[in-house]
Amino acid sequence: MPVNSPMSSRQHQFEALVRGHSTDLYRYAYWLCGQDALAQDLVQDTFLRAWRALDKLREVGAVKAWLITILRREHARLFERKAMPSDDIDDFDLPDPQATPEHRTEESALRAAIGRLEAKYREPLVLQVIGGFSCAEIADQLGLGEAAVMTQLFRARQKLKGQLGFEDQSAGVSEL
Amino acid sequence: MNCLEFRRRLGSEPASTLDSFIAHRAECFGCAAAHSRADEFEARLRRAVSVAVPVNLADRILLAQTTELRQGLRKRRRGFSTLILAAAASIVVAVLALQRPSQQMPALAAMVDAHLHKHVVTASEAQSEVARQDVIDTFAQRGVSLAAVPDGVNFVHKCPAGPYKTVHMVMPQEGIPVSVVYVVDAPPQSRVEFSRDGTYGREVPMGKGTLVMLAASSNGFDSIENAWKSAMDAGVAQNREVKTLFAAKSLPGAASWDWRTRVAAP
Ligand SMILES: [Zn+2]
Ligand SMILES: [Zn+2]
Numbered sequence: 001m002p003v004n005s006p007m008s009s010r011q012h013q014f015e016a017l018v019r020g021h022s023t024d025l026y027r028y029a030y031w032l033c034g035q036d037a038l039a040q041d042l043v044q045d046t047f048l049r050a051w052r053a054l055d056k057l058r059e060v061g062a063v064k065a066w067l068i069t070i071l072r073r074e075h076a077r078l079f080e081r082k083a084m085p086s087d088d089i090d091d092f093d094l095p096d097p098q099a100t101p102e103h104r105t106e107e108s109a110l111r112a113a114i115g116r117l118e119a120k121y122r123e124p125l126v127l128q129v130i131g132g133f134s135c136a137e138i139a140d141q142l143g144l145g146e147a148a149v150m151t152q153l154f155r156a157r158q159k160l161k162g163q164l165g166f167e168d169q170s171a172g173v174s175e176l
Numbered sequence: 177m178n179c180l181e182f183r184r185r186l187g188s189e190p191a192s193t194l195d196s197f198i199a200h201r202a203e204c205f206g207c208a209a210a211h212s213r214a215d216e217f218e219a220r221l222r223r224a225v226s227v228a229v230p231v232n233l234a235d236r237i238l239l240a241q242t243t244e245l246r247q248g249l250r251k252r253r254r255g256f257s258t259l260i261l262a263a264a265a266s267i268v269v270a271v272l273a274l275q276r277p278s279q280q281m282p283a284l285a286a287m288v289d290a291h292l293h294k295h296v297v298t299a300s301e302a303q304s305e306v307a308r309q310d311v312i313d314t315f316a317q318r319g320v321s322l323a324a325v326p327d328g329v330n331f332v333h334k335c336p337a338g339p340y341k342t343v344h345m346v347m348p349q350e351g352i353p354v355s356v357v358y359v360v361d362a363p364p365q366s367r368v369e370f371s372r373d374g375t376y377g378r379e380v381p382m383g384k385g386t387l388v389m390l391a392a393s394s395n396g397f398d399s400i401e402n403a404w405k406s407a408m409d410a411g412v413a414q415n416r417e418v419k420t421l422f423a424a425k426s427l428p429g430a431a432s433w434d435w436r437t438r439v440a441a442p
Contacts, residue, residue, distance in 0.1 A: 015238060022234045030227050037290035038338045040230060041283070047237050079339070110224035128189070129218075129225045135189050153188035157217070166217065 014051050021067055022047070024130050028068060031126040032075055034115060046071040064131060068141060113163040121156035124149050182207045190214045284365050285377050287338035288357045288388045295335060295344065302330040302346040302353060314343050318360045320383065326403035349396025356400055359386045369394070383408040
């Protein structure tokens with residue numbers, strides 16, 4: 001078995017890609033589909049596609065967005081005949097938070113609330129929080145206008161704060 | 177940027193690096209205070225979104241990639257979940273898996289398998305046969321009407337498998353529990369039999385869904401499959417005499433099956 005054979009630079013590039021991005025990609029996939037095993041499948045499929053298309057990748061700065069695009073396509077392919085059961089929150093398989101005990105309750109409540117968000121709110125929010133993308137980049141990813149994305153992100157936060165009874169610092173916006 | 181614009185941006189993009197956003201925060205006390213409250217919420221949000229990532233995820237992806245390289249698989253099958261199953265990235269087991277790509281679990285079965293690992297039905301839960309009406313009711317809640325119920329369903333529950341809805345059952349066969357999961361709403365799968373690392377499985381298209389069986393032995397699969405096929409057929413052919421229909425079929429091990437019509441069910 002060629003375990004010790006020298007790695008090609010292409011292989012090195014791929015390995016760096018996987019080590020650098022699998023965590024974010026898994027989390028994104030997880031919030032997209034709500035299932036651990038499926039999220040892992042999606043991430044693996046994404047990287048295998050990325051491997052085959054590695055030559056198409058040019059700009060270093062665009063790597064994450066490129067991977068996310070592949071993952072979204074994989075997800076869509078898998079679900080083209082099947083809408084996600086966003087109403088079926090029992091099916092959203094929420095892991096236990098690893099936070100310290102005092103944070104744990106709040107964190108699970110927040111997780112559950114994120115799981116309950118409609119996909120149109122959850123997806124841009126997760127792209128922003130995990131991916132660190134700007135509104136413009138998210139708009140690009142989702143094929144939406146920037147204003148629409150801003151509205152969805154705004155509402156996503158309002159809904160979460162509303163569900164958890166957090167003080168909503170945006171409540172005064174309309175009066176300003 | 178005025179206060180209104182600032183608050184809108186704050187609610188949608190709190191980490192904004194727009195010059196006008198930063199400038200307004202520096203000169204407006206109220207908005208600066210709102211910004212620090214938003215920061216707190218963002219920190220909570222980041223923690224909540226950062227779900228635990230499976231151990232060795234990157235290693236397992238790299239393993240899958242080198243597998244693909246080595247074998248030049250044209251049609252790769254979705255088998256990640258099965259690798260996880262095999263062992264926590266134990267190289268020995270993984271290498272074995274590489275050498276037997278045909279034994280990977282199909283996607284739907286892998287989702288069912290993942291569910292079975294989370295939802296472990298204990299021996300005491302599956303000790304004795306459940307009431308037929310419970311089986312009929314559970315299927316009905318999933319939108320499937322059964323006219324008959326095979327003998328020997330010792331556990332029944334509505335469960336998910338990946339994004340799909342299922343009826344999760346346990347049907348012991350010759351002392352070996354067989355997990356029998358009817359997936360209601362997945363796209364049609366082709367019939368496939370597989371085994372890996374001591375787990376045997378079969379996926380059978382049935383009615384509008386798919387029946388997935390997983391067990392430590394495949395011995396009971398034929399009779400379970402035939403039994404459910406008949407039960408489904410009977411469900412479709414509602415006006416036919418169910419008992420006659422069953423009598424016309426020769427089931428392997430038919431003697432061990434006790435059929436009752438929906439009407440006759442307790
Ligand atoms: Zn202001
Ligand atoms: Zn179950």
